[in-house]
Amino acid sequence: DELTKMRTRVLCKAKMLGSVPDEVRTLIGTDAVRKGLARVFQMFQYKALNKRILYVVLEGVLVTLFPDNKFQQLFRKLHSRSTRPEKIQEQQKTTNQQDTQQKKWNVKR
Numbered sequence: 001d002e003l004t005k006m007r008t009r010v011l012c013k014a015k016m017l018g019s020v021p022d023e024v025r026t027l028i029g030t031d032a033v034r035k036g037l038a039r040v041f042q043m044f045q046y047k048a049l050n051k052r053i054l055y056v057v058l059e060g061v062l063v064t065l066f067p068d069n070k071f072q073q074l075f076r077k078l079h080s081r082s083t084r085p086e087k088i089q090e091q092q093k094t095t096n097q098q099d100t101q102q103k104k105w106n107v108k109r
């Protein structure tokens with residue numbers, strides 16, 4: 001439910017803030033640390049990004065643990081065959097067009 005989500009969010013933010021050493025807070029500044037952690041927290045709210053991070057970490061672990069298996073070459077081949085970059089570019093164009101239309105609409109108001 002919504003109350004549990006809110007509690008979890010508050011707990012997570014508190015744990016993240018508590019994990020930063022005092023020396024780092026002093027060096028960077030408490031406000032900058034708080035804003036940076038808020039930004040990181042927001043990043044982790046996107047499922048697609050979380051999946052991508054998991055895949056990248058998993059690839060790194062496989063390459064590191066099994067260097068003789070040539071995972072690095074395998075991953076390069078797989079990534080080079082991917083059509084994902086074209087799809088991302090199409091999505092970005094669509095989003096940019098929508099943003100432009102929204103700005104024009106806001107100006108007319």
